Amino acid sequence: MERLINFKESVERLKRGEIGVIPTDTLYGIVGSAFCKDAVERIYKVKKRSPRKPFIILIESLDNLSSFGVTYNKEEFNPSSFWPGKVSIILPCPHKKFQYLHRGEEALAFRLPKNKDLINLLGKTGPLVAPSANLEGHSPVQNIKEAMKCFKEAVDFYIDGGDITGNPSTLISFLNGKKETKRGQ
Helix, strand or coil: CCCCCHHHHHHHHHHHHEEEECCCCEEEEEEEEEEEEHHHHHHHHCEEEEEECCCCCCCHHHHHHHCCCCCCCCCCCCHHHHCCCCEEEEEECCCHHHHHHCCCCCCCEEEEECHHHHHHHHHHHCCCEEEEECCCCCCCCCCCHHHHHHHHHHCCEEEECCCCCCCCCCCEEEEEEEEECCCCC
């Protein structure tokens, strides 16, 4: 099976629970369906990521938040102030069925990207977990050659987006009635 593919070819593969490295609106990310527990767990293993650190979830629209049972106070959080864009928002998600995503934190970070190709992909696949493409504690890869060297056959596919030297998204928390800006992810 081909490993270097395009966005269109990745749709069915992501729906089947495969994982891959793709360009996002910030950095290269290692992605899988947010609704596929096996794909999420596999990404933790491939990245050698601490099992207590939740991933950012890319969404196509605000409507996707309801799929996670997430609600927000419109007085505190005005989505149009941040999205679409390079800001990830942490919102409460106390639901036990999403324990594999929130890792006991009872909150999830979401980002609605601006990139049209990515939005189109999300519209077809649904929300994707999308941590940066790197091993825990290492710098994010900047191109597909670095990604392939890092992950080899541990991921199912790669999408080449050229060199990406961006910064992680800004992370803003809206929990317990207060807004808090955190480090990039």
